[in-house]
Amino acid sequence: xxxxxxxxxxxxxxxxxxxxxxxxxxxxxxxxxxxxxxxxxxxxxxxxxxxxxxxxxxxxxxxxxxxxxxxxxxxxxxxxxxxxxxxxxxxxxxxxxxxxxxxxxxxxxxxxxxxxxxxxxxxxxxxxxxxxxxxxxxxxxxxxxxxxxxxxxxxxxxxxxxxxxxxxxxxxxxxxxxxxxxxxxxxxxxxxxxxxxxxxxxxxxxxxxxxxx
Amino acid sequence: xxxxxxxxxxxxxxxxxxxxxxxxxxxxxxxxxxxxxxxxxxxxxxxxxxxxxxxxxxxxxxxxxxxxxxxxxxxxxxxxxxxxxxxxxxxxxxxxxxxxxxxxxxxxxxxxxxxxxxxxxxxxxxxxxxxxxxxxxxxxxxxxxxxxxxxxxxxxxxxxxxxxxxxxxxxxxxxxxxxxxxxxxxxxxxxxxxxxxxxxxxxxxxxxxxxxxxxxxxxxxxxxxxxxxxxxxxxxxxxxxxxxxxxxxxxxxxxxxxxxxxxxxxxxxxxxxxxxxxxxxxxxxxxxxxxxxxxxxxxxxxx
Amino acid sequence: xxxxxxxxxxxxxxxxxxxxxxxxxxxxxxxxxxxxxxxxxxxxxxxxxxxxxxxxxxxxxxxxxxxxxxxxxxxxxxxxxxxxxxxxxxxxxxxxxxxxxxxxxxxxxxxxxxxxxxxxxxxxxxxxxxxxxxxxxxxxxxxxxxxxxxxxxxxxxxxxxxxxxxxxxxxxxxxxxxxxxxxxxxxxxxxxxxxxxxxxxxxxxxxxxxxxxxxxxxxxxxxxxxxxxxxxxxxxxxxxxxxxxxxxxxxxxxxxxxxxxxxxxxxxxxxxxxxxxxxxxxxxxxxxxxxxxxxxxxxxxxxxxxxxxxxxxxxxxxxxxxxxxxxxxxxxxxxxxxxxxxxxxxxxxxxxxxxxxxxxxxxxxxxxxxxxx
Ligand SMILES: Nc1ncnc2c1ncn2[C@@H]1O[C@H](COP(=O)(O)OP(=O)(O)OP(=O)(O)O)[C@@H](O)[C@H]1O
Ligand SMILES: [Mg+2]
Numbered sequence: 001x002x003x004x005x006x007x008x009x010x011x012x013x014x015x016x017x018x019x020x021x022x023x024x025x026x027x028x029x030x031x032x033x034x035x036x037x038x039x040x041x042x043x044x045x046x047x048x049x050x051x052x053x054x055x056x057x058x059x060x061x062x063x064x065x066x067x068x069x070x071x072x073x074x075x076x077x078x079x080x081x082x083x084x085x086x087x088x089x090x091x092x093x094x095x096x097x098x099x100x101x102x103x104x105x106x107x108x109x110x111x112x113x114x115x116x117x118x119x120x121x122x123x124x125x126x127x128x129x130x131x132x133x134x135x136x137x138x139x140x141x142x143x144x145x146x147x148x149x150x151x152x153x154x155x156x157x158x159x160x161x162x163x164x165x166x167x168x169x170x171x172x173x174x175x176x177x178x179x180x181x182x183x184x185x186x187x188x189x190x191x192x193x194x195x196x197x198x199x200x201x202x203x204x205x206x207x208x209x210x211x212x213x
Numbered sequence: 214x215x216x217x218x219x220x221x222x223x224x225x226x227x228x229x230x231x232x233x234x235x236x237x238x239x240x241x242x243x244x245x246x247x248x249x250x251x252x253x254x255x256x257x258x259x260x261x262x263x264x265x266x267x268x269x270x271x272x273x274x275x276x277x278x279x280x281x282x283x284x285x286x287x288x289x290x291x292x293x294x295x296x297x298x299x300x301x302x303x304x305x306x307x308x309x310x311x312x313x314x315x316x317x318x319x320x321x322x323x324x325x326x327x328x329x330x331x332x333x334x335x336x337x338x339x340x341x342x343x344x345x346x347x348x349x350x351x352x353x354x355x356x357x358x359x360x361x362x363x364x365x366x367x368x369x370x371x372x373x374x375x376x377x378x379x380x381x382x383x384x385x386x387x388x389x390x391x392x393x394x395x396x397x398x399x400x401x402x403x404x405x406x407x408x409x410x411x412x413x414x415x416x417x418x419x420x421x422x423x424x425x426x427x428x429x430x431x432x433x434x435x436x437x438x439x440x441x442x443x444x445x446x447x448x449x450x451x452x453x454x455x456x457x458x459x460x461x462x463x464x465x466x467x468x469x470x471x472x473x474x475x476x477x478x479x480x481x482x483x484x485x486x487x488x489x490x491x492x493x494x495x496x497x498x499x500x501x502x503x504x505x506x507x508x509x510x511x512x513x514x515x516x
Numbered sequence: 517x518x519x520x521x522x523x524x525x526x527x528x529x530x531x532x533x534x535x536x537x538x539x540x541x542x543x544x545x546x547x548x549x550x551x552x553x554x555x556x557x558x559x560x561x562x563x564x565x566x567x568x569x570x571x572x573x574x575x576x577x578x579x580x581x582x583x584x585x586x587x588x589x590x591x592x593x594x595x596x597x598x599x600x601x602x603x604x605x606x607x608x609x610x611x612x613x614x615x616x617x618x619x620x621x622x623x624x625x626x627x628x629x630x631x632x633x634x635x636x637x638x639x640x641x642x643x644x645x646x647x648x649x650x651x652x653x654x655x656x657x658x659x660x661x662x663x664x665x666x667x668x669x670x671x672x673x674x675x676x677x678x679x680x681x682x683x684x685x686x687x688x689x690x691x692x693x694x695x696x697x698x699x700x701x702x703x704x705x706x707x708x709x710x711x712x713x714x715x716x717x718x719x720x721x722x723x724x725x726x727x728x729x730x731x732x733x734x735x736x737x738x739x740x741x742x743x744x745x746x747x748x749x750x751x752x753x754x755x756x757x758x759x760x761x762x763x764x765x766x767x768x769x770x771x772x773x774x775x776x777x778x779x780x781x782x783x784x785x786x787x788x789x790x791x792x793x794x795x796x797x798x799x800x801x802x803x804x805x806x807x808x809x810x811x812x813x814x815x816x817x818x819x820x821x822x823x824x825x826x827x828x829x830x831x832x833x834x835x836x837x838x839x840x841x842x843x844x845x846x847x848x849x850x851x852x853x854x855x856x857x858x859x860x861x862x863x864x865x866x867x868x869x870x871x872x873x874x875x876x877x878x879x880x881x882x883x884x885x886x887x888x889x
Contacts, residue, residue: 017387072414122562122591123591123619124592171409179310180309180311
């Protein structure tokens, strides 16, 4: 049997478990992405309106701290509070994703030319109108590219969910490492890459749709 | 300009040393420098440390230790590329998806023979007889729970299985013969939920009550730490895991003195002794080197 | 009418940007704020739509204190062209221009008509440009959009902060001309900030010259040039402009009061006689009511003694309208050195111009100017 045939056999025997790992992976990653976008984007926008530099620095530092905690340590901290499985995995990944998303969104919002804001103000846009009609749409490409980059990270980090019993493609990869099975490692990695690429493409499309509406 | 050239020169020399290092290195005493590999488990780390201490004490050679490799496949890959000269491995690994014509058995001797034969031929290594302790893979649960329900064996556990969550390493669920699939076939029951995860977090999980049963190595000090009890494998399902030191054939053929040392490490550590050594490292946080040295001194193998 | 009374502005960092500003902007006039960088022009302008709040004094808009007006409402009724355009990059030209009308919830149809009208006003074809994005327009086109965006909701007051500063001289002049043409049609109160004195002189009804947060001088371009308040103003206007605008006396000075003319119903012989007597080659012809009719050339008359005077009148000769700038007249003289009739607005012949005297004056002025350099 050629390697390729063997690989086909592997798929035909194991496809249910592969697909369920994939499904778990996608669900975890999407939950994390949704939650962190919903939390971080408004926070970053709020921070751009904030005058107090100290508070901003503190927020960034908190987000930074989560990034520097070693994964295993963070997961160990989460277990007594949230147990094992889906919830703690999502929470831990959420904490990890805060910094890149916060930083990218904040930078995106700040990239809006002060002249454009001044023009909008001077033309009589109220604060809320200005945010939704001018600042957000202008910053959208930057904010979206931040979301896209972070989403790709999150897809890759989601393999860590396997460490805390939440499954996902990390399970397949780790099992492959322990069980001496290259097909598993390859498949887990490959599917994770495909998901990341697809998500990036989809978000790109979403960006276009929002931009033209 | 001068500094630039200097930098270049230094870099070049460094590069040369590194390239040379890939070939035969020379120890401080004029002997060879070998490499010994160990996975993440503490007993393997102790075993290669025992070897290192004796070799460096009794010969002019030195041993570098490469630790924390994820699992056995990475160690064998190292032998294949001539990167490793020694390692500590378990006989039961022979059932881990390496060979198609290996015959599954839970008999310790048969397992050892098969490991020595199959791995020995495949990787051109010598698989010594075990160090003496048994570190079986098995299933454990909270002592309190077991006492309350008067459960002592894996068969008896079956009655409660559909309300129990199992925590295990990520690979066990995927293994055929000696994994969860085989377990379900042999014992005829499955747990309510089985979750693969990091071993350290697995103990954390059973401690906080998130998990009810976990797969363990019988020498894990966490058994004592978290008051867990290993269930008796009444159906002889789990393959024997006896630890042996292994060595590349070309090394022991050339250096007979090292072969002697490896032979002297056969059957020197009892299961009780090993549990104690691991406890000192994992729970008391002592250095592997100190613990190993103390042990050899107690045995009179080292001054 | 907008009145600034003893306005003071101290920024949060303690910097006093404006000191005791007293100023009135009359309805329908172009008011130009000019002065060196950092003198407080933009600050003054932003006080009007409350992008900046003053710290002392008061501003009255048609008698009401602007602090009593909702700033958002106030801004929607004041056009605003910011320094460096500030078009919204994510909106089409249509949406940029329609921004304030949309905020004011105008009906769609009205907005559309208005945008088309405005684009046509600045010579940009609506079909071509409406759906483009700002980045797809040239700098000059963008500035035009910046200007018409401010006009869109028909504000009675328009604030323009260096709207043409980023343009090449030719586009700038075009836009200035367009602005003047527009203003003659729409008659807004315009507050216009610039660095460029030529621009100010060209478009202003009132120039306000500022320095270090204070007004140095205000008045019409003519007043300021005629009477610069101090050396700073003189410097700012520039010697050359002062020379050009000031040292040539008005046209009246060059009109001969004792000019010769002949009435239309006289004879040819009489005309020849008059010209010979006064040693001139041309004589203007007027009607009984004193309206200029044409002129007779001596040589032409001598060659046609037998013809009637009315047949010899050349009505195409060069004339000058009374009140034309002297500078302008010099540019138009064609070098024939003949007597040039000066005509009033109602057609009355008011005198003849002495080209020799005029040229002499100009030569003298040019000499001094060259000597100054
Ligand atoms: N937000 C602010 N805080 C403190 N000082 C300010 C602020 N804005 C402007 N200034 C200062 O006020 C002075 C006047 O500024 P303004 O913008 O009105 O100048 P300008 O006359 O428009 O200059 P330019 O021709 O360069 O645009 C400057 O010295 C400036 O530094
Ligand atoms: Mg300015």
